[in-house]
Amino acid sequence: MRCIDLDPFSPIGISETQARFLDLFALHCLIEESPQIDEVERQDVDNNQRKIVLSGRNTSQSLTIRHQTDSIKNWANQLLDQMSVTAELLDKAQNTQQYSIALEAQRLKITDPDTTPSAIILNTLFDQNISFYEFAMQKALEHENHFKQKNRRTPAQTDPLIPNENDFVALSIESLEKQKTIEETDTLTFEHFLDDYFKT
Numbered sequence: 001m002r003c004i005d006l007d008p009f010s011p012i013g014i015s016e017t018q019a020r021f022l023d024l025f026a027l028h029c030l031i032e033e034s035p036q037i038d039e040v041e042r043q044d045v046d047n048n049q050r051k052i053v054l055s056g057r058n059t060s061q062s063l064t065i066r067h068q069t070d071s072i073k074n075w076a077n078q079l080l081d082q083m084s085v086t087a088e089l090l091d092k093a094q095n096t097q098q099y100s101i102a103l104e105a106q107r108l109k110i111t112d113p114d115t116t117p118s119a120i121i122l123n124t125l126f127d128q129n130i131s132f133y134e135f136a137m138q139k140a141l142e143h144e145n146h147f148k149q150k151n152r153r154t155p156a157q158t159d160p161l162i163p164n165e166n167d168f169v170a171l172s173i174e175s176l177e178k179q180k181t182i183e184e185t186d187t188l189t190f191e192h193f194l195d196d197y198f199k200t
Contacts, residue, residue: 003049008136008139009120009139011143011146016098018102020098020101021105024086024087024090024099024102024103025083027090028082044064048064051063051072056116056118057113057119059071059072059073059076059110063075072110073110076107076110077107077110080103080107080110087102088100121135147165
């Protein structure tokens, strides 16, 4: 989970479908048995991660898991097959199909690696003949405009669950006031703070 990047194509860095898949993946990791690995398996994990980073879109690339070697495609499909049971349970509990849809969205990337975010970015760079910096700036400006358009809406048009610029300004003022109060009333020296911190 720590290796996941923000989605540059989403103004907020992640889509609802992606969030559902991560929710599903985290729950699967929680309930799936995870026996302790030995030193050989630890090295396999490191090698697998290196292969995924360098050539993850090559689904015929081999990975070794629990002393068995198979292609990325087969390992990925096997994992998604296992997760489908959990997806069905979550869908049933919430009266939806969104978890299964989120799962299949990831399976599509195994079937067609050109639908992966990295492939889409590379294709955009080649098609538009731009650098990654130019691509990043392009997306940043698009997302900036997205939120500016949201802030131009009237209160009745604004989703109350989505904060706007005024909400962030109010939070920053409140945060600065809290900081001032803490600094004015705090009698603990930095040395004592460090001593207390390292005792816990």
